[in-house]
Each structure stands twice: as C-alpha cells, then as structure tokens.
Amino acid sequence: MAMNSVGRGDTRPQADMASPPVATFTGNRGLQMEEGLIFEQGQDGRTAVDLPEPKTAELRIGNVKPRTSIGLPGLSEPQVIRHYTRLSQKNYAIDAGLYPLGSCTMKHNPRLNEAMARLPGFADIHPLQPISTVQGALEAIDSLADWLLKLTGMAAVAMSPGAGAHGEQCGMIAIDAALEARGDKRKRVLVPESAHGTNPATAAALGYAVEAIPATEDGRVDLEALKAKLGPDVAAIMLTNPNTCGLFERDIVEIARLVHEAGALFYCDGANFNAIVGRVRPADLGIDAMHINLHKTFSTPHGGGGPGAGPVVLSEALAPYAPASAVVRGPNGFTLVEHAEGASFGRMKAFAGQMGMFTRALTYILSHGADGLLQASSDAVLNANYVLASLKDTMSAAYDGPCMHEALFDDRFLKDTGVTTLDFAKAMLDEGYHPMTVYFPLVIHGAMLIEPTESESKEAVDLFIATLADLARRAKSGDAEHFTAAPRLTPRRRLDETAAARKPVLRWRPTEQLDEAAE
Amino acid sequence: MAMNSVGRGDTRPQADMASPPVATFTGNRGLQMEEGLIFEQGQDGRTAVDLPEPKTAELRIGNVKPRTSIGLPGLSEPQVIRHYTRLSQKNYAIDAGLYPLGSCTMKHNPRLNEAMARLPGFADIHPLQPISTVQGALEAIDSLADWLLKLTGMAAVAMSPGAGAHGEQCGMIAIDAALEARGDKRKRVLVPESAHGTNPATAAALGYAVEAIPATEDGRVDLEALKAKLGPDVAAIMLTNPNTCGLFERDIVEIARLVHEAGALFYCDGANFNAIVGRVRPADLGIDAMHINLHKTFSTPHGGGGPGAGPVVLSEALAPYAPASAVVRGPNGFTLVEHAEGASFGRMKAFAGQMGMFTRALTYILSHGADGLLQASSDAVLNANYVLASLKDTMSAAYDGPCMHEALFDDRFLKDTGVTTLDFAKAMLDEGYHPMTVYFPLVIHGAMLIEPTESESKEAVDLFIATLADLARRAKSGDAEHFTAAPRLTPRRRLDETAAARKPVLRWRPTEQLDEAAE
Amino acid sequence: MRYLPLTDDDRKGMLARIGVSSVDALFADVPEAARRKGKIEGLPDHAGELDVERQMKALAAKNMPAGSVPFFVGAGAYRHHVPAAVDHLIQRGEFLTSYTPYQPEVSQGTLQYLFEFQTQVGLLTGMEVANASMYDGSTGCAEAVMMANRVTRRSRAILSGGLHPHYAEVTRTQARWTNFTAIDAPADVEGKEDLAALVDDQTSCVVVQNPSVYGHVRDLSALAEACHAKGALLIVVVTEVVSLGLLTPPGEMGADIVVCEGQGIGNALNFGGPYVGLFATREKYMRQMPGRLCGETVDADGKRGWVLTLSTREQHIRREKATSNICTNSGLCALAFTIHLSLLGEAGLTKLARINHATAIAAADRLAKVPGVTVVNDSFFNEFTLRLSRDAASVTETLAARNILGGVPVSRLIAGQPQLNNLLLVAATETTTDDHIEALAAALKEIL
C-alpha cells in the first residue's frame, strides 16, 4: 500500500495490542462517553434561549385553553451542545470511514454543497413569496432539471417527490394516469424478486397485484419468464437498473420492447443510476419513468436517514401527467405552476420540492461537470470490480463480474464455520468498518452487497480488502467466537432487537408515569 | 443526582463492565480509528482543489528560479476530510466533557460567536482597506473597548496584543516607557513564586532582574516580604489577581499603595479576571495595567492552543504610551491611528488586532450583558467552591476556602499510596475527564488546580466530584496499578516524553531521506 | 477532480488486477445501442469551488431573502429564529454523513436522538406514540388518512375547509390513486364550519387543521366525540408547530392521529423543503403507523441502547404488505427539530409561543386600522386572514416591489374561487419587529 511505503511507525496495518479489561466509575471509556437521555437532564425553568417578554399577555385563542404543561426538559446551551456532540460520537459516518452499504451509495458529501444550500438567498426564502422574488430559486430548479433531463435523455421531470419511494409513487401514478387516460385499467405490476421493498410496496398501495419475476442464474431478469407473465392486464414492470445485484440488465432494451408491446409501461428504479451517469442515457433503454435519488447519485447527505429528494424523469408518454408544482421557463422569467392543470395527476407534496437538496445536488453537478460525472461513475464501477476481483477467491461472489457499482457476495464461504453473514458484519464493526448491506437482495443467501463508491482511494479499498480477507481467513480457521461475540469495541454491543419488538418502548416517560403504568 | 432520579436504564453511574481484550487487523477499535500522517497518504498529481489553467505561463520573477518541487502530498477532498475528522476524534474538548483546567478557563464557546465572526462584513475585510469602508469594524472594536474599560474602570485599552503573554509584554513596555519618560530607569521586577511562567519570561525579556516574592501560609503575597523587596530600583510588580492559587489577594489595595509609594507600577495579570467580572473593577484595586485574555474570560475558543487576544487596560499614568494601532471615535466616524504618535511606545503587531476574536468576545459580552457577566463570575466561583467543599475531606485542599474560580488541591491525600498527581490525572482520562491543571502553581506540591467554570451544571459537577472521590478512595485502598497503568482507554496510552526530547523528531521525512540520514 | 481519489496509475493497476484493459470493458453488458461514446453533449465540464460558488451565489442573489425585508409570509412554513447551535451540531459529519441506523452498535447517536424526537413529538402533540418522521406535514397528512382507513377498514375521509389546500391536494391525489374517497368541505374562511354532521358510519376519518389555514383556533373536543361516536378517527393537522407551545394539544382534544409540519422548529424556510413531518397516534394504533420507529432495548452487556423496531410494518421487510412505502425520511431535519426543542425546553417554547401570539395580536390590531383592511379572525395563533378592499395577489406583488413580503394571497393556494381573491394570510413571529409591522401598515395604506 502506497500509504505505508513511506514514513515510519504508522501503526495502521499492525494487529492491535489487546489491552486488559478496565472498569470505570463513570461508565465512560476514555473519549467514549456514556450519555443519558435529554429528558433525564432537565430542570424546571432552565432554558437555552433568551427571549424578551411578550408585548402583551392578552390571549385571542377563542374557546381553546392555553396550555399549562408540556413536559419538556429545561437545559442550558452548554448542556445541549455536549449532549448532541456526545451522541454524534456514537455514530459511524462517511467522514470517518469507508461505508460500503450496497444500494445506499455512501459517497463523499462535499461541504461546499452545504455552504451553498445555506446562502440566505436559498435557505431564507419562503415557498409562497411572490414569484418575482424567487427567480433565482426557480432558475436553480430549472438548471438542475435540465441536467437531469440531459443526463437521462427523458422528456420531462417531476421535481417534487421527497425521496426515492415517493418518486416511485409519483412515477407509478403517472403510469396509472396514462393508462386511465387511454381507458385501459390494468391489474398487475411485475417486479423482480430482487427488487427493493419500496417497489412492491408502492405498486401494492396503488392497488396492483404484485407479481415476482424470477431471475436467471446470472442474476438478471429471466426473459422467458417475463414474456410468460406479460399480458393485457399488466400495467407496468418495475425494474431496477443496474439491478440490486449490482448487475446491468443486459436485455433491458429487449425488455422495454416486450413491455411496450404488451401495452404496459416501464418503471425503472433509478436508485443505482450512479453507476451509469454520463455513460448510458436511460431514455435510450426505453424506459418510461425513473426516480433519481439525489441523496445517492448526487450526493446530498443521508443525514442519518434523510432528508432526500426523488425527482422522477418521464417519457413523452407520461410527461403530461406530471404533478404540480412545476417550474416553467418563460420569456419574462420563470413561473411556477402550482395547481394541477390539464392532465396533471395532482400533487405529491406541499410546495415545490426539496429545495435544500436541489441546491446541494446542483452544486455537486456543477462541480463535477459532464466529464467529472462520467469519471465518477467509471471510478465507482472500477472500485466495485476491484473489490470483486480481489475478494472473489477469499469470499464467495454471488455472480461473476463484471459488476456495476457494487459487488455482491453470498455466504457460501462461511459454510460450516458457525459464522453468519450478520456475525461477519459485526466483526467488521470492531475493525472500524461499517458493514456492507447484508441480507439484501433477498434472492441471495446471506447476501453481502459492497458498494465502495468512487469516493474511496485505492489505498482505502486495499486496506478494506485486506481486512475482509483476514476476517474470512479467521472465520475459516475456526475462530467463530471472534464473530459471534462481535462487536466488542463499539459504543454498544449487540442489541436485543427481539426484546425491543416484543414490548416496544418508543418513548421516554417520567418514572412516575412508568410506575403508574406498571400498577 | 437529578439526572438519574428520573428515567430508567441510564448506565452512567454504574461501573463499566470490563470487556475482554480484542485484537483487530486494522488496529482500529470500533469507532476509534488509527490514522497515519497526511504525508503517508499522498500521490503525485492528486489534488483536492480544481483550478483553471493560468492565463499565461510567462514568468516575471527576475533572477529567481521557479520552484521545481516542494514535497507536499497530493490527496483528494474526501481523504482530507476523513483524515482531519479522524484526528479530531482523538481529542478531548469542552463540547464533549468537563474540562477543569485551572487557570485556562475552559468555558462554553457559543456557536453564535462563531457565526458572527464569519459574517463577510467582519471576516472578509482587509486591514488596509480605506477607513471609510470599515467603519463597522472600528465601531465593533470601539464597543468592545468600551465594555472592557467600563468593566475594569481603567483609563485606556490597547487592543492589539495577540494573547495574554503578548499583553503582558505590552503592559510592561508601557511601564518601561513611563519610567523612562520620567527619567527613572529601574532594574528589578517582583513576581510571586506562584506566578505563571509568562510573567518572569516577559520581565526578563525586557532586561529586568526577576525577583520572587514569597507567599504566606494562606497563599497570598507576603506583605512584609514585599515591603522588604520594594525599593527605588523596582520598576514593577507583576501580580495575578485572583492569583494562581485561585485566591483573591486580600491585601491588593495595600500592595498597590506600597508599590506606588515606592515609585513602581503595578502590572496585574488578568488571566483570572473571569472570577470577578462585574463584581470588582480592577481600577478600584489600584493597578496600572492588566491584560485580559479574551480567550478565557470572554470565551473565544482556545482552538487547541490559540489564537487568543490579550487587550491591555491601562491606568491614566500609562495611557499615553499605548501602542498603535488604536481606534479613535470622532465626530465624523471612527479613525484608526496607525503610526505610533506622541508618547506611544510603538507597535506590538501588524494591523489593528485580533479582529476575529473581538467579534466573538463582543458577541459573548452582548449576549451576557452586565447582569449575565456578573452571574457568570458568581457561578464560576460558586462551582469552584462547591468542588472545594465537596472534596476537601477526600482529597487534600491546599488552602481553606473560600476560593475564587478555581479550587487548589495538593497531593497529600496520595501520600504513601504510590500514586502521583500525574497518575491520578491519567486515571481521570479513562473516566472520560480531562484532568485539572497539574503541577501548577509550582509552589504547591503535586498541585491540582480545578476550574469547573460557570458552564458546568450542578449535575455535571456532582458526577465529577463523585468520580474524583471514587478515584481518591481507590488510590487510598492500595490499587496503585489502576493509576500507574492509566490511561488505558484513550487513543494512546502514556507517551514517552523523554524519548521525544532526547532525539527530537519534529517533522516527517520520506523514508529515503531517513535512510540517508541514518547512513 | 477534487472529489475523486483514484489516480490514473491506480486505475491502471486496478484494471490489471481485474483483468480487463479498460473501464469500458466493465460496461460490456450495456447494449451497444445504448452506449454513449464520449461525453453527453450540451453540458459543461467540471469547475472549481470558486467558480461554482460564483454561479450559485449569482442565483441566490436573484431571490429576496426573508431576513432582508419586513416579512409576513406563512401558510404552512414559518420563519423562526434558529439558534446557531443547531446548525453547528447537525453539520457534524457523524450526523450529516451517516445512513439510516441499520447497524445499531455504531448508530446509537442517531437512534438516541430519534428516541428523543419521538418522545418530544409525543409530548408536544399530547399523544402516546410518534414515529421517526415523515417527509413533511402534507405527506404525513395523506399517510394519516391511509392509516385511518386501515384502522377503521373504511375509505371515506372528510377534509376540513380549513385544511391547508396543498395538504388537501396531496391527500386528494392519494385518494384518487390509492382508491379512497376524500370529501372536501368548502373553504372555511370564517372558521365556523361544523363537520360533525358529515360524519357517518362510512367515514374513516375527519381531517381538520388547528389553527386552520385561515388562522382560526378551535376546540375540537366535540368533533372528536362526534367522530368516535361513529367509529371514525379524528386526524388533527398542525402546520405551525410553535402553536403547540400555547394551545391545548390535539391529544387532549381527543385526536386519534396528529400530523404536524415540524419545520418551524429547527429548520429554515428553504423554499419549501426539506421539512419534517411529525406523526403521532395512540398506542393502540402503533402497529398501523407508517415510517420508522426507534425503540429502547439492551445490549449484550445489559446496557441500555436503541434500535429500529417494529420494522415488520415497513417496506423493506413487509414489501407489498407494508403500512407505507416510505424509506428515506427526514432524519437530519428531525435532528434539527430535536436540538432546537431541547434548547427551548418547556420554558423557552412556552415563551416563544406567547411572543408569537402577542406579536400577531399587535400586527392584527395595527393592520385593522388601515382603511380597506378587515381582520377576519376572532381567534388565531400567529397568523390571521385579512380581507382587503382589492385583489390580494396584486397587492402582494406591489408590496414586493417595495421590498415588503406581505403575506400569502389565498388565491395563490386555491385557484378558481374568485370570492377568495381579496383574502390575504398574514403571519408574524418573534422575528417580526414593530418596524416591520409599521412598514406593512404604511405600505398597505398607500396601496389600498
């Protein structure tokens, strides 16, 4: 590894010296702090904001009573800062290490994007200000939309969905609307077995019977099976491409042809668009709708679970059905269509979309440019194939390469070791790695889906590979306990999820209430 | 403790379960990452900035050769972010825990101050822009100066010194200049034994013989000894008040009288001004000069060692000698005197001072207001006395209370335990506490100087007290090994300072150079 | 490219290990016809920070920030002062750049704040349980109706005429395409509607907003009883979360589901998003909730910790049988909310709400004195409706030209109802000064 070939005394690649058990009074372990709930730290009357007295004590709240007590804890600012700083220190993050969660695209989140999203001209404008006072915001949305259209080759884009699943819903409603418009109500939606859970959930919510399409040996849609399932009551296929096994659907053009021939429409789950940006225009594959997770492909930060944004690109056939709000470029500047007009199917969300995500994504896109986006997807695919090639003999690859942006392994290499995929993942935590996505896609036994992304250096990927290889050797060598007892070096060890679900405790309650409840 | 009386399952006060030793391949331990030097991660041609091509390749650099190689490593932005994020995770900080470093005043650093200092109107202005374009900056400096003058009651303030020690130098030069102006060159400066190292260092640099004033049993200047030392060749006394033992110099008014009587001047080290802000005006004590560490009393962040700012307030007698640059309020706005005029002794530093610290301190001061500053110093003193009262029987207090903002202990309670002050401090690291200041002031054996500051809640101070009491009990119980082996849970265990000093390695060098050097 | 660490040498070495000669070879599965040679046309190449910053600032400069002018715009998004601590903390990489807490051992930070968030939402709304957030209030509203349909096994929802029109549209869109019926009550400008009469034993739920989009504040207890009498649920929508610092919470009025737009605490206006939907209900409906839930448990050493729980409701486990398709939610906005609310605490939130109310009273009283202006409301929290002597949309444009953002014309929200054209929604918060109110009053006096 380059990073260790120079310098001296770098301790990284050495095995860590085991230190003896140490008990502490506080429960803290050096810089790893124990921290109670915010509710356990409150005191009456204390607050971390200084506010002036209200100008009047008068109340004009009709027949509603003013509230007497809420139950919120009172803390000072230093306490709140410390509390959330400590909580943050219990999290893994891209900023701190490789985060190879397949399908989730944990790539670098540039801080420039954060700074730009916080310009008062973007952050401090209201969605219902007069249109004349938000021309820059509309232009930014329009620019981003223009990039998305050019990169996908599609006819239109609905910007408002709040995340990928919301985008799926938007796209599928558009398909519904188009079918309805031609008086052709259909009943079934075809979804590969390997699909992300949001696909069947979305289709089912719209009242469709969801039918699984099986996969071939090599991890793609079984074309013959698909043909057999297609028919006049199939409304759409929902296909992820590159698919959730990290593979490009080789027959996708043919699939599109067959789907259209059957009078159905083609919804493409674009969560993995990041593998092909700049290299393949989805329009050229024959799709009708695709959501783009700005929080994956265009790097708006995941933020511990959100927010995201899921604009949906649409074909000519679906464009008329796009929901409000929509930005329109006109001769005298930009306007915002805020009411569903014409064939528009309605509205997905209040206001005009996840503006804060748009500014970040646009900043990311302008920074990369056409050449950079192409290089990014190339590097993402290169890194994944490098992992696949380097580990396929040590671990067990689900499919031969080449893969796209993520490499899929199964648990055959753990056979008879007493180590499960979950154990293997937990041992990675002790090594300072967030595990890959595990047990997804469901079609692969003990699946491990590794997406390094383009943000990782070769040095980092090399160390990751070496670590996984070492763990695999260790598992095979019979040291199952190293895995089943893992993690042991994390802020918490394995958590009892069964107990959590059996008698759910979803919120803190003051002791008195708990006692009452127990009575 | 209030925070544990409600809620349930809070693990904080329990003793931590010891976990078995675990070796890892990476050397990482869960979220605690190993990280090499930036120089060990570079690759040629890689950079984390994208710059356009220069408009011309022409060089106009006279007879100087353009540089061919520097030796800097090339990294991408994600690598740099990760590197410094990981480094930060190896640091203790106020944000993460109680930081009771006596004399250092590790109080809460409000983020509002950071935000205000970064307003382009403050951060993006040049010190040599036309004065008409920086009126707001000069007004901010003037406002801060006004607060400092009102809080101290002094006649003038020199704003430019870069930190406390620089302020000392400024004040002592002013004293020098005043003495010189009256044709009265003197040779000696009196400094208490307990003084901070910067005091004698400053006096010595100005060519003075530094003479120690002994302390009384109760930790104050020995008035009789002082009288004996005062004489016509004494230029000044440098006295910290509250002093470095955390005590108010009871006789300070008398001391000032005696010093002045002897024709000398009174330099007060104001590092501990935070104990008395709003309660005592130093002018009323009879001092002639005092620096104020904005990075202590007024909470500009310490930043791992700086920057700070050390404005010096001056008496009428010294005011004429203040250095450039100085802000002057005039009928047509503010002006900046940039050249030493009249009796001014010169210039301490380029430009007009640590503006970025001024804006932070002013924000802090405006936030607190006169009432809040008084409450802050009251709470600081209360917290310290609470620690003193709570631990004086478990540990050994150097002096009886009341103390000011910090409580001083010695190592008598560790007698015959085999545990030193240093060991005790290192055991605190395992408990998640930064130790107090140790072995300072030098006059106290094995000194432990605890300054909780006003930013700590009673709950936090209670847990701190309980932890120290537990450690003290543990030490007395004969478990010396727990201390001598500490710390064991920190990113590094005890570091070999002797080896570091014996053959100093002050920078990284590429392996080739090291090999050459070894030959 | 500053974000890409691989060097050309790296790439060569890696291709060699893979055993292909170029990256193109890795894309062999792409049908020939769909492979693009060279870059996609019409798009610029990469740009440095300075350059991108200039482009983005140029766009930002074409907008009129709320903070730069007298500002009275609300109608579902409110400008409150967010302490600097909030933005500092949510930008810590450990929060910002982490994923959904699927590996709880290294995600306790996220999980614990979600648990705190759920608790805060429960306390604020007066409900028993809350989820870990929805995209925003409007999507939460639609999800609430779908949940009510599941709980009651009915499919007729009644939407109040005081419900924010965008919320109603989102819910109607859901209704239309996921097959339930949404009955719209007429615009309730005066705040006098009585929906109880519409509730029958086909009704799954009544959705009512409090304060209503026109600002009226009402006790909903009677409506709740009417709903419950017919086996329907009462869904209460709150678009201004700060109001919960002053008003009896929906939970105490008998609400079964409370949906709230949480933006007002911790989050900037952001031209409409990202925001954060609060979603709370009674314990007995817990398993019908959409979205993620964080629950308490213990680890292998017996220490308290948190995990995502009850995920058998969710799409990634339950797939086509999930309670909702939501996956990514509003995590970081929820964190901002949680931190801001922790800073406020009981005393702070209560006072903040009082200040908002007092400021709005001052604004209403001052504006009522302007000829051509009538205040419609008897009751309100921090927003009320004005009836102007002429078209409100053109008035707001005229005000904007004078650098005053004077409110939201109702016609902006509801198209095609000319009788609403003169109505203007005016909001005031703790950021509104006397000078702002005076400026608006003076300008209106001239314009009307």
Add this chain to the structure above:
Amino acid sequence: MRYLPLTDDDRKGMLARIGVSSVDALFADVPEAARRKGKIEGLPDHAGELDVERQMKALAAKNMPAGSVPFFVGAGAYRHHVPAAVDHLIQRGEFLTSYTPYQPEVSQGTLQYLFEFQTQVGLLTGMEVANASMYDGSTGCAEAVMMANRVTRRSRAILSGGLHPHYAEVTRTQARWTNFTAIDAPADVEGKEDLAALVDDQTSCVVVQNPSVYGHVRDLSALAEACHAKGALLIVVVTEVVSLGLLTPPGEMGADIVVCEGQGIGNALNFGGPYVGLFATREKYMRQMPGRLCGETVDADGKRGWVLTLSTREQHIRREKATSNICTNSGLCALAFTIHLSLLGEAGLTKLARINHATAIAAADRLAKVPGVTVVNDSFFNEFTLRLSRDAASVTETLAARNILGGVPVSRLIAGQPQLNNLLLVAATETTTDDHIEALAAALKEIL
C-alpha cells in the same frame, strides 16, 4: 441566561454544602472599598441571540466586504479562496474547543496536525525544522531577530527597506524595549537595495522580505553568503505564503531563519487577525527557537504518537530563562493552514501560485496602459507597485466611493515620507477576475 446551567435551586443547595449563605460571602476576601454593589453602570443587560445577531449584523453591514467589489488590497494580507472543507473541519468541537495539548493521550488530534503543520512549514520554506506557530508574521519577525541575537550573541539587526513597515515597527519596538539595535535601511521602492555592504561582525542578522513589500522578487543567495561570511544570520520574511508555490524557497537561498505570514492559506482576511506566523530554521538552531514544538514518540504500547517537546525552552518550564514568553499561539489558524495546504497538495499549490502570478501579470500589463500609471516593478509575484500621477491615498478613497478597493497607498504604511505618496501597492489573486481588472483600469483612467 442561556449559557448558565445553574438554577436558583442548584445555587441554594450548593451554598448550603459550602456552608455560606450567599455568593457574596465567597467574595469576602475582596476589600470592602473595591466591592461593587449591584451591576456596573452604563452597560446593557443580557440579550437573546436574535437581538445580538441584529446588533452584530448592523455593525457588519457598515463594512465593505472584499468579495462584494473589485478588490486589489494586499500588503501583508491576501484574499484567497478557502475551500469550504477547511471551515467545516476547524469548527469541529474537538478542534475548536480543546486546549493546548498538555495531556497528549487525549490530544493526539491536535498534536498530529501540529506535526503535520511543522512538516509543511519545513517543506514550504525549504528549512529543516519549524515550530507550532507564532501569533503572526510580524511578531514572528521580531522573535526571529531575538533568536538571531541569541544564536550570534550579537545585538545589531539590519532591516531591509523592503520589509513590511508594520513588521519593521514591531521589530523596532522590540529592539527599543528589549535592548538590541535595529538599523533601518531606506524604503527600497525599486527593489535594488544592496545590504551586503552593511553587514559587519557586529551584525546579528539581516532581515529581508521576499517578495518585498513593493513586490520585488530577488535571489538572496549572495546576501546569505555575505551574512554568513560575517557570522550573521539571514532572516527571510515572506508575507504572501502562496508565493512559495512558485519561487525558490528561502531555505535554498541560504536563509537561517524563515518567518512567514501564513494567513494566505486557510485563513480569511479578518481585518488583520487572527493570523498565523510560520517560523522555521535550521536543525542546529532548533533549541533556540521560540514557541511550541511537537515531536514524535511512542506510547506505552509502542504505538507512534506525538507530544509537545523541548519545552525546556519555554516560559512554563524555563520561566525567566525562556527563549520567548509566547504561550497561546495560533493553533486553530495553523490547523486551517494545514488543512488548506493538504487540500492543495503539491499540484494545487503550484498551480495556485502560477494563477496568482499570471493574474498579477495581466493586471500589471492592463494598468500600465492607463495614462498616469507607471508600473514600478520588473519582477513580482502577485503584487506590484504603481506610481500614480497623483496622491495614492486620495485615489483609493475615490475608488472606494466607486465600490472598488484598489490597493494600499504606501503612505498608509509609512508616514511622513512625501516622496512615497504617489505609490500604490496592487495585489491580484485567483479571486481577481478580468472584469475586476477592467473595472479598476477604467476607474483609474477617469480619476487620474
């Protein structure tokens, strides 16, 4: 008060444990005469964030930010683009709110970056060792002279006429009060001074700036030789650190001590501070250096780590025998420097320097065409001197009135030398656009 966690109940309980009845009792040691009763007069009480923010923003609004106008001001402080990553990282609480790394086991983050900083400074300046920072370049300059005095046991320093006048003043002030002699060479506007002749065997050092304050770039090798021949040291001052990306470093020219203002990398203009002084020397003088030093070592487990070292030079150990009284230095600014330089790397810094130089060439060539303007310099890095047809100070005021910050009149730096009154220092960096240059040229054409 939001920053104070103690409640009145807390205070009561604590006083009880202490055994006093009031906090006042804790101040019993304060002489009666000096005790103030009640608050200090004439000062306002505490204020909330919103209020303070308004006050501070009002002040900020009275300044003209460099980024808002064509900007050519330099003379010791330079406006460069600092990547957003820098400010993000230095605001992490673990860096921002930590103290000097006195407990190395929990300060490895700070120590490691200081070690990296020292290495970077060594590489940039071409010197062997560097310290962990000084307040800024000017104080570093004075410290360098005092160090040279210690090393040579002499006390006569020669200050170049090309040295920044503030640096010269700071050094002269030190000289005057710490008893050494500083000999000022006359202002070297043309960049032709020859100091070698002044060096004698009483000379402790020659202090020369490169590029000089007038912008001239010179090879100092001959001067270094002349110094060494007489047993004197050559101190080279660099006020624009970015120049080290293009020019042969002082170390290669034979400098013994290099002092550099590091602001230009990583740090904003900040109206003059805080900045960061870089201080480097030869290994043999290591123990004579002022300031903190970070050194490599191992821990009890044999792992590499870092500590503050050689502190026997420093005031806290050595007291009156210390090499300097410096304690607090410029830690966080050094971190900003280190991060920015890590982002730049070899390729980035080199290119950045080239861009600066090329932009300055373009500016010089364009301005030279303006009637009434003569470019004084044959050589420069990114700043040069113009001789105008009239008083430069009034010209900059006129430019400012037209929203152009056109440079620094030499008379602002050196008072009382009328022959310098028409000289204007003009700097250009990567942030300077063609439009800016054109705007300045056009305005000068009208004004002159």
